[in-house]
Amino acid sequence: MKYLSTRGDPQRRSFCEILLEGLAPDGGLYLPERYPQVDAAMLAEWRGLPYAELAWRILSLYIDDIPAADLRAICARTYTAEVFGTPEIVPLKPLEPGLYLESLSNGPTLAFKDMAMQLLGNLFEYELARRGEQLNVLGATSGDTGSAAEYAMRGKQGVRVFMTSPHGRMSPFQQAQMFSLQDENIHNIAIEGVFDDCQDIVKAVSGDLDFKRKYRIGTVNSINWARLLAQVVYYFAGYFEATRSNGERVSFTVPSGNFGNICAGHVARQMGLPIHRLVVATNENDVLDEFFRTGTYRVRAARDTVETSSPSMDISKASNFERFVFDLLGRDGERTRALFGTGLVASGRFDLGADPAFRDCARHYGFASGRSTHADRLAVIRDTWQRFGVVVDPHTADGLKVAREHWQPGGAPMVVLETALPIKFAATIVEALGREPERPARFAGIESRPKRVDVLPADAALVKDYIARHCGAA
Ligand SMILES: Cc1ncc(COP(=O)(O)O)c(C=O)c1O
Ligand SMILES: N[C@@H](CCOP(=O)(O)O)C(=O)O
Numbered sequence: 001m002k003y004l005s006t007r008g009d010p011q012r013r014s015f016c017e018i019l020l021e022g023l024a025p026d027g028g029l030y031l032p033e034r035y036p037q038v039d040a041a042m043l044a045e046w047r048g049l050p051y052a053e054l055a056w057r058i059l060s061l062y063i064d065d066i067p068a069a070d071l072r073a074i075c076a077r078t079y080t081a082e083v084f085g086t087p088e089i090v091p092l093k094p095l096e097p098g099l100y101l102e103s104l105s106n107g108p109t110l111a112f113k114d115m116a117m118q119l120l121g122n123l124f125e126y127e128l129a130r131r132g133e134q135l136n137v138l139g140a141t142s143g144d145t146g147s148a149a150e151y152a153m154r155g156k157q158g159v160r161v162f163m164t165s166p167h168g169r170m171s172p173f174q175q176a177q178m179f180s181l182q183d184e185n186i187h188n189i190a191i192e193g194v195f196d197d198c199q200d201i202v203k204a205v206s207g208d209l210d211f212k213r214k215y216r217i218g219t220v221n222s223i224n225w226a227r228l229l230a231q232v233v234y235y236f237a238g239y240f241e242a243t244r245s246n247g248e249r250v251s252f253t254v255p256s257g258n259f260g261n262i263c264a265g266h267v268a269r270q271m272g273l274p275i276h277r278l279v280v281a282t283n284e285n286d287v288l289d290e291f292f293r294t295g296t297y298r299v300r301a302a303r304d305t306v307e308t309s310s311p312s313m314d315i316s317k318a319s320n321f322e323r324f325v326f327d328l329l330g331r332d333g334e335r336t337r338a339l340f341g342t343g344l345v346a347s348g349r350f351d352l353g354a355d356p357a358f359r360d361c362a363r364h365y366g367f368a369s370g371r372s373t374h375a376d377r378l379a380v381i382r383d384t385w386q387r388f389g390v391v392v393d394p395h396t397a398d399g400l401k402v403a404r405e406h407w408q409p410g411g412a413p414m415v416v417l418e419t420a421l422p423i424k425f426a427a428t429i430v431e432a433l434g435r436e437p438e439r440p441a442r443f444a445g446i447e448s449r450p451k452r453v454d455v456l457p458a459d460a461a462l463v464k465d466y467i468a469r470h471c472g473a474a
Contacts, residue, residue, distance in 0.1 A: 001014075001015065001032050001033065001036070001061070001062050001063070001064055002014065002032075002033050003015065003017075003018045003030040003031065003032055003033065003225065004030070004031060004032075004033055004333075005024035005025075005026050005028035005029070005030060005333065006024075006028040006029050006030075006031060006322050006323060006326040006333060006336045006337075006340075007024065007026045007027055007028030007333055007336055007337040007340070007341065008026070008028070008333025008334050008336070008337055009024055009025065009026040009028065009333070012033065013030070014064075014065045015062060015063045015064070015065055015066070015225075015226075016063075016065045016066065016127050018030045018224075018225055018226075019123060019124070019127060019224070019225075019226050020124075020127065020128075020133075020135060020218050021218070022206060022217075022218050022219030022221075022223060022224045023203060023206040023207070023219060023223050025209055026337070027203070027207055027337075027341060028322070028333070028336070028337070028340075029223055029225070029319070029320070029322055029323050029326075030225045031225065031323055031326065031327075032062055032225075035267060035270040035271050036061035036062065036271060037271060037272050038271050038272045038273065039272070040246060042057075043246040043273075044246060046236065046240070047240045047246070048240070050087075051079045051088065051089035051090065051233070051237055052075045052076045052078065052079040052080075052089075053075070054233060054236060054237060055075045055078075055079055055119070055230070055233045056071060056072045056075040056076075058229075058232060058233050058236060059071060059075065059229060059230075059233075061271075062229055066126070066127075070126065074119070074122050074123060074126060075119070077122065078118050078119045078122050079118075079119075083107060083108065083114075083118060084106050084107050084114075084115075085106035085107075086103075086106065088241075089237070090102055090103055090104055090115070090234045090237050090238065091103050091241070092238060092241045092242060092415065093390060093418075095384070095387075095388050095390065096388075096409070097409065098407070098409055098410065098411070098412075098413045098414065099403070099407060099409075099413070099414050099416070100238075100241075100242055100413065100414070100415045100416065101390070101392070101396065101400075101415075101416050101417075101418045102234065102237075102238040102241075102415050102416070102417050102418060103418050104234060104417055104418055104419060105393075105418055105419065105420050105421045106421075107148070108148075108151045108152075109144065109147040109148045109151050109177060110420060110421040110423065110424055110440070111144035111147075111148060111312075111419060111420040111421070111424065112144075112231075112261065112417065112418070112419045112420070113144045113145050113147075113148030113149075114148045114151070114152070115230060115231060115233075115234060116222075116226070116227045116228075116229075116230035116231050117145075117148040117149050117151075117152040117220065117227070118148075118152050119226070119230045120149075120152060120220060120224070120226055120227060120230065121149075121152030121153050121156055121159075123226060124137075124153070124156065124158075124159055124218075125156050125157060125158070125159070128157070128158040128159065129157065129158065133158065133216065134158045134159070134160075134216055135158060135159050135160075135216050135217075135218040136159075136160045136162060136215050136216055136217055136218065136467060136471060137149065137153065137159060137160065137161045137162065137217075137218050137219065137220050138162045138164075138202050138205055138206070138217050138218070138219060138463075138467065139161065139162070139163045139164065139202065139219065139220045139221055140163075140164050140165070140195060140198035140199040140201065140202045140221055141163055141164070141165045141170075141178075141195070141198070142165070142166065142169070142170065142195035142198075142257065142311060142312045142313070142314055142315060143165070143170040143171065143174040143311055143312040143424070144174065144312050144419075144420060144424075145220065145221060145222075146163040146165050146174075146178045146188075147174065147177035147178045149161060149163060149220040150163060150178055150181055150183075150186050150188075151177075151181075153185065153186070153220075154181060154183040154185065154186055155183060155185070156185070159185060160185045160186075160187070160470070160471070161185060161186050161187065161220075162187045162189060162463075162466070162467055162470070163178065163186075163187070163188055163189065164189045164190075164191045164198040164201055164202065164463065165178065165188065165189070165190055165191065165195075165198060166190075166191060166193060166194050166195050166197070166198060166314075167190035167191055167192050167193070167455055168190075169194065169195070169307060169311060169314065170311060171311060171424055171425050171426075171427070172426075172427075172447050173423060173424045173425070173426065173443075173446065173447065174311075174312075174424055175451075176446040176447045176449060176451070177443075177446065178453075179451035179452055179453045180446060180449035180450065180451060180452075181452070182450075182452060187454075187466075187470055188452060188453040188454070189453070189454055189455075189456055189463065189466060190453050190454070190455045190456070191455075191456055191457070191458050191463075192455065192456070192457050192458055193302055193457075193458035194302045194305045194314065194316075195257075195305075195314060195315050196299075196302060196305060196315060196316055196317045197302055197458040198458075199221070199258075199315075199317065199319060200317075200458075200460075201458065201459075201460045201463050202219060202221065202223075203223075204460035205217060205460055205463060205464055205467075206219065208460075208464070211464055215467055215468065215471055217467075221258070221260075221319070222258055222260025222261075222263070222319065222320055223319050223320070227260065228260060228263055228264045228267065228320070228323075229264075229267075231260065231261060231264035232264045232267050232268050232271075234417075235252065235264065235265050235268035235269075235273060235275070236268060236273060238250070238252070238415045238417075239268075239273055239274070239275070239415075242413045242415055243413070246274065247274075248274065248412075248413075249274045249275065249276040249412045250274065250275060250276060250412060250413045250414075250415055251275065251276045251277035251278070251279060251406065251407065251412050251413070251414045251415070252265050252275060252277075252278055252279065252414075252415050252416075252417065253279040253281055253399045253400075253402055253403035253406065253407075253414060253415070253416045253417070254278070254279065254280060254281065254399065254417050254419075255281050255310070255313060255395040255396060255398045255399040255417065255419050256280045256281060256282055256288055256313065256318070257282075257285070257312060257313035257314070257315035257318065258315050258318050258319050258320055259280075259288060259318035259319065259320040259321045259323075259324065260319070260320045261417060261419070262278055262280055263320040263321075263323050263324055265278045266278060266323075266324055266327070266365065266367075269365070269366060270327070275366060276366060276412040277366050277367075277368050277406060277412070278365070278366050278367050278368070279367075279368045279369065279370065279402060279403060279406045279414075280292060280367065280368070280369040280370075280402075281369070281370055281371075281372060281398045281399045281401070281402035281403070282313065282369070282370075282371050282372070282398070283306075283308045283310045283313045283314070283371070283372055283373070283377075283395075283398050284306045284308050284371070284373055284374075285300070285305055285306055285308065285313065285314050285315060285316055286371045287299060287300060287315075287316050287317075287318060288318055288321065288369060289369040289370060289371045291321075291369075292361060292362075292367055292368065292369035293369065294353055295351055295352045295353025295354070295355070295358040296349060296350075296351045296352075296353060297321070297325075297339075297349060297350050297351075297352070298348065298349040299316050299317045299344060299348050299349065300316035301316075301348075304316070308374065309374050309377055309394050309425070309427075309428045309431075310372075310377060310394040310395045310397075310398050310425075311425075312395055312419075312420065313395055313398065322336060322340045324365075325339065325340070325352075327365075328352075328357050328358075328360060328361065328365070329357055330357075368406050369402070370401070370402030370405050370406065371402070372397070372398035372401040372402055376397070376398070376401045377394045377397040377398060377401070377428065377432075378428070378431060378432040379401075380392070380397040380398075380400050380401045381394070381397050381428070381429065381432035381433065382432050382433065384397070384400060385432075385433055391422045391429060391433070391437055391438070392418065392422065393418075393419070393420040393421055393422045393424060393425050393429075394425050394428045395419045395420055395425075396416065396417075396418045396419055396420065399416045399417060399418075399419070400416050403416045421437075422437035422438070423437045423438060423439045423440070423443065454466070
């Protein structure tokens with residue numbers, strides 16, 4: 001399988017090349033040349049496979065430059081009950097008949113990011129050792145990608161992590177998870193700005209090709225295709241758990257910000273997994289909901305990005321949305337470049353409302369959307385606790401709120417992706433339920449551990465300078 005850029009660069013690359021490269025040199029995002037198709041026989045064979053085996057089968061369709069036995073061994077040592085808490089890895093929790101939560105947050109850092117990041121850490125280590133190379137990972141986080149990446153990469157040979165985060169905007173638990181790490185290969189940079197400023201810095205640094213090559217810069221955000229590919233697997237696992245036969249269809253609701261998680265659902269659907277609806281749930285930062293309702297994609301400036309009680313979704317420029325629009329526009333790289341390159345930079349918006357392709361979002365691609373607010377979040381957390389004895393985190397609550405607007409009892413089963421555990425956002429749980437959420441013993445007192453973090457203005461040049469200083473002679 002070869003990979004292409006969403007912005008029309010004619011060059012094709014292999015999986016391991018783009019694994020280390022992250023963002024394409026033309027500023028686009030990588031996608032496979034085509035989506036491999038699954039047929040009834042494959043689905044029948046895959047139903048009931050252990051998660052690591054299922055991951056191997058799916059990854060094998062996209063990766064042909066790692067020997068099959070090695071890839072299988074990487075999947076087997078990544079997806080274990082020791083790391084993810086249960087042999088099922090992503091068990092479904094039924095709330096009521098036909099409505100489920102898919103538990104994606106039982107990994108080392110208590111958010112769905114671990115599902116892909118643990119694999120990415122092992123893939124990096126394997127490929128860097130094979131090449132005898134090193135990688136300096138530059139990332140952006142609104143709270144969960146950062147800790148998942150740092151836990152996955154700490155102590156890994158050949159990898160350094162430089163993680164930017166919005167200064168003061170993550171929950172105390174999220175900050176403590178990242179900033180309490182004392183490993184030499186981990187560097188935390190708190191940026192005076194919002195998540196989108198951090199992501200812009202990652203893209204600007206990656207876009208300086210000389211710097212990128214000199215300092216061997218890679219990415220762990222969902223702009224890296226390998227992240228998305230790993231996330232495709234749990235759509236299959238969730239589908240198999242929610243159904244008895246492959247003739248049934250299932251809908252998924254996904255709490256969304258950077259559009260990575262739901263983009264993996266889009267890929268699964270394009271492969272032929274019988275998904276009915278893909279429902280995008282946003283918080284008050286509703287750029288994506290606005291697009292799916294109106295066709296207008298209008299990114300917000302930092303000052304208009306609201307600080308909410310589901311802070312990991314406080315995102316107003318959704319990176320992976322470019323991947324979906326590329327597909328929506330018939331994989332027209334020139335048009336995608338015009339919309340996301342010059343177009344967005346010039347006006348901060350584009351409008352596909354009058355384009356016939358826009359109707360395909362729902363009709364052909366199955367997308368629907370909705371929005372949730374602080375009051376909705378609190379109401380859902382209370383209701384889910386009172387009726388089902390389950391405490392959900394604020395992001396999952398956004399998902400449940402929107403899911404109920406698109407699901408009818410007796411209709412296609414609805415799976416809501418549980419994207420984090422409540423302890424990461426204790427203040428909101430206390431506000432909703434009047435009590436602290438459960439805390440795994442390994443995180444006891446984490447907020448009072450010594451912290452290691454540097455604060456910088458939102459300036460790519462200063463971040464480059466910081467990286468250069470911490471890499472020594474590259
Ligand atoms: C807890 C949580 N929920 C939802 C999201 C949104 O996911 P995505 O950015 O893939 O749309 C994030 C961040 O990515 C997150 O950390
Ligand atoms: N919500 C994320 C933001 C980054 O998303 P990614 O999926 O592109 O890594 C976070 O928690 O950091």
